[in-house]
Amino acid sequence: MPPAVSLVLPAFNEVENLEDAVAQARGPLAAIDPGWELLIVDDGSTDGTGPLADRIAAADPHVRVVHHAENRGKGVALRSGVAAARSPVVGWTDADLPFDMEALARAHARLVETDADLVAGIRTNREQYSLRRRVLSGGYNALVRALLGVPLDDVGFALKLMRRATFERAALQSDGGFIDAELMAWAHRQGLTIERVGVTFTPRVRGTSTMAEPASVAGILRDLVLFRLGRLRPRRPARIPRETPA
Ligand SMILES: Nc1nc2c(ncn2[C@@H]2O[C@H](COP(=O)(O)OP(=O)(O)OP(=O)(O)O)[C@@H](O)[C@H]2O)c(=O)[nH]1
Ligand SMILES: [Mg+2]
Numbered sequence: 001m002p003p004a005v006s007l008v009l010p011a012f013n014e015v016e017n018l019e020d021a022v023a024q025a026r027g028p029l030a031a032i033d034p035g036w037e038l039l040i041v042d043d044g045s046t047d048g049t050g051p052l053a054d055r056i057a058a059a060d061p062h063v064r065v066v067h068h069a070e071n072r073g074k075g076v077a078l079r080s081g082v083a084a085a086r087s088p089v090v091g092w093t094d095a096d097l098p099f100d101m102e103a104l105a106r107a108h109a110r111l112v113e114t115d116a117d118l119v120a121g122i123r124t125n126r127e128q129y130s131l132r133r134r135v136l137s138g139g140y141n142a143l144v145r146a147l148l149g150v151p152l153d154d155v156g157f158a159l160k161l162m163r164r165a166t167f168e169r170a171a172l173q174s175d176g177g178f179i180d181a182e183l184m185a186w187a188h189r190q191g192l193t194i195e196r197v198g199v200t201f202t203p204r205v206r207g208t209s210t211m212a213e214p215a216s217v218a219g220i221l222r223d224l225v226l227f228r229l230g231r232l233r234p235r236r237p238a239r240i241p242r243e244t245p246a
Pocket of ligand 1: 010042
């Protein structure tokens with residue numbers, strides 16, 4: 001029997017968070033399905049995230065690891081993770097513990113109960129953020145609304161759950177952090193049903209933030225414009241990633 005749910009955790013230099021993230025995801029995932037699966041995608045980390053992920057997987061048969069030899073970006077990492085996942089329902093979230101993982105079980109229940117196409121987390125307390133981050137986040141959502149006509153809030157928040165078939169139909173192209181908004185925009189344009197699950201947001205307390213750095217923000221904006229123009233494509237062809245033998 002394949003697992004009912006696979007959660008992908010993209011991890012780039014998350015050695016300080018990874019163990020806790022997996023530990024906190026275990027209970028909610030097991031509540032969904034005793035055969036749950038978690039895929040860590042170590043995206044060319046240089047801080048020991050890769051070996052740590054391998055140790056976690058060696059101690060827990062529910063956990064598998066995909067390694068990218070070099071940093072390829074969050075979008076590529078999510079595609080690698082879902083490609084390796086075995087279950088008919090797939091999802092992802094961040095490895096830096098942005099919310100109480102108990103929301104995973106709520107998100108899954110919502111997917112099943114409502115038969116929605118996509119369940120997406122939404123932060124209910126973004127006032128936790130610094131002024132800079134609130135401006136960035138507000139501006140991003142406003143741009144997505146204005147340029148893509150997507151009337152949804154918090155499109156970039158990384159808690160997503162859907163059937164594998166939905167993910168495959170979406171054929172997401174972004175290599176980087178735009179991938180969450182790309183999925184929301186695609187689902188909206190297709191007229192799919194999107195259910196939102198409220199989560200209490202906890203700003204990162206350990207490790208290093210990458211997505212809000214200028215280079216990542218520039219990449220996200222570039223992908224947003226290319227998507228608007230219908231010209232968003234992966235930058236480099238995907239290579240088969242190395243997966244730790246189970
Ligand atoms: N695979 C992959 N994951 C990444 C990359 N950059 C960031 N991530 C992961 O994506 C998630 C979100 O990145 P963060 O840096 O936390 O972005 P953020 O949540 O906008 O920033 P903070 O609020 O400062 O945490 C985390 O799980 C990171 O490990 C990357 O280049 N590749
Ligand atoms: Mg974060």
